[in-house]
Amino acid sequence: MxxxxxxxxxxxxxxxxxxxxxxxxxxxxxxxxxxxxxxxxxxxxxxxxxxxxxxxxxxxxxxxxxxxxxxxxxxxxxxxxxxxxxxxxxxxxxxxxxxxxxxxxxxxxxxLTRTNTTAVALPLDFTDEAKGSRIFKGFPAELMEDLASEPLTDNSHKWSVSMLTYNTTEELKNFYKVLSTNTDGDTEFVSTMEAYDYPIYGTQWHPEKNAFEWKKPHYPHSPSAIKTTFYTGRFFCQ
Known part of the structure; x- marks a missing residue:
């Protein structure tokens, strides 16, 4: 038991x-x-x-x-x-x-806040915290530029942590730093975060789908999308 x-x-x-x-x-x-x-x-x-x-x-x-x-x-x-x-x-x-x-x-x-993000690929809107983050530290500069300008991240979710919730919840603000955000046009939400002091990380987007899933037409499969899968996976496995 x-x-x-x-x-x-x-x-x-x-x-x-x-x-x-x-x-x-x-x-x-x-x-x-x-x-x-x-x-x-x-x-x-x-x-x-x-x-x-x-x-x-x-x-x-x-x-x-x-x-x-x-x-x-x-x-x-x-x-x-x-x-x-x-x-x-x-x-x-x-x-x-x-x-x-x-x-x-x-x-x-x-x-959580309901968002219209069930089937959409988006670029990442990086915060200043992303520059010194652990999760993005090993990403090539060119890939970071592509992530910021091209729709390389799959979003397949109905619920998100809005930035309003994050900014008004001391427990979240003191534990996690926000590395990127996104919006569905109405609500800005957290899309990448990592804990300040612990090896805890979260992506609202799905890095695994770029290289290995083909069911939905919005899944990105460009060379930069495949690199996103690789570098994200390599970080978690290091």
């Missing part, structure tokens, strides 16, 4: 805003499956987690396992954060895992 041995805090509302400090937070604590369930007793929340949050000024509500999506949605919209306790509950197959996944996926949606 794969279990979680540490606790995780997730902020739900309003995670991505610059709202002032909330002096009356409501925090959910996720229940865990019992190893040996009994009749009418299948899950538990350790009192120490409740006291821990109450001591910091929060009001605490239980988030029970095996509830409906509708019940979880109502709760999600009513709390300011949720704590996932550590323990022996499986993070692969359990009521704890299923509920945790639901709340985590809903939280991610708060960070």
């Amino acid at each position: 794969t279990s979680l041995s540490f606790c995780v805090f997730l902020l739900c509302l309003p995670f991505y805003s610059s709202a002032s400090t909330n002096d009356r937070p409501i925090i959910g604590v996720l229940a865990q499956d019992l190893r040996t369930p009994r009749e009418n007793y299948t899950s538990y929340i350790a009192a120490s987690y409740v006291k821990f949050l109450e001591a910091a000024g929060a009001r605490v509500v239980p988030v029970m396992i095996n509830k409906t999506a509708e019940e979880y949605k109502t709760l999600f919209n009513s709390i300011n954060g949720i704590l996932y306790p550590g323990g022996s509950a499986s993070i692969v197959s359990s009521g704890y895992q299923r509920a945790a996944k639901i709340f985590y996926e809903w939280l991610l949606r708060l960070l």
Whole structure:
């Protein structure tokens, strides 16, 4: 059994805003499956987690396992954060895992904005941070010029992290530097980023499709597009 041995805090509302400090937070604590369930007793929340949050000024509500999506949605919209306790509950197959996944996926949606980018190749609008970035360090200067002027990056997504969300979310700004952006004509969004202090990288575009996929007509296959696949892959494998 794969279990979680540490606790995780997730902020739900309003995670991505610059709202002032909330002096009356409501925090959910996720229940865990019992190893040996009994009749009418299948899950538990350790009192120490409740006291821990109450001591910091929060009001605490239980988030029970095996509830409906509708019940979880109502709760999600009513709390300011949720704590996932550590323990022996499986993070692969359990009521704890299923509920945790639901709340985590809903939280991610708060960070995302719908964009019209399901089938389009775009050039990259590089930021000043790209010049000293790790991910683009090994790219030839000529290829960087082509990436900035030619549609060499495939975009096949409906959701993006908008620059508005990035600029108003201190957690994102302090952790990631934006290396390039793009726009669908209405919304500017992050297209390449890397963490300041950790080997964590993200591209909203698909570097692998240029050289190896042919299903969609917008996939770029020019010599520079193929080089983009190679240099991006080489960076990740170094």
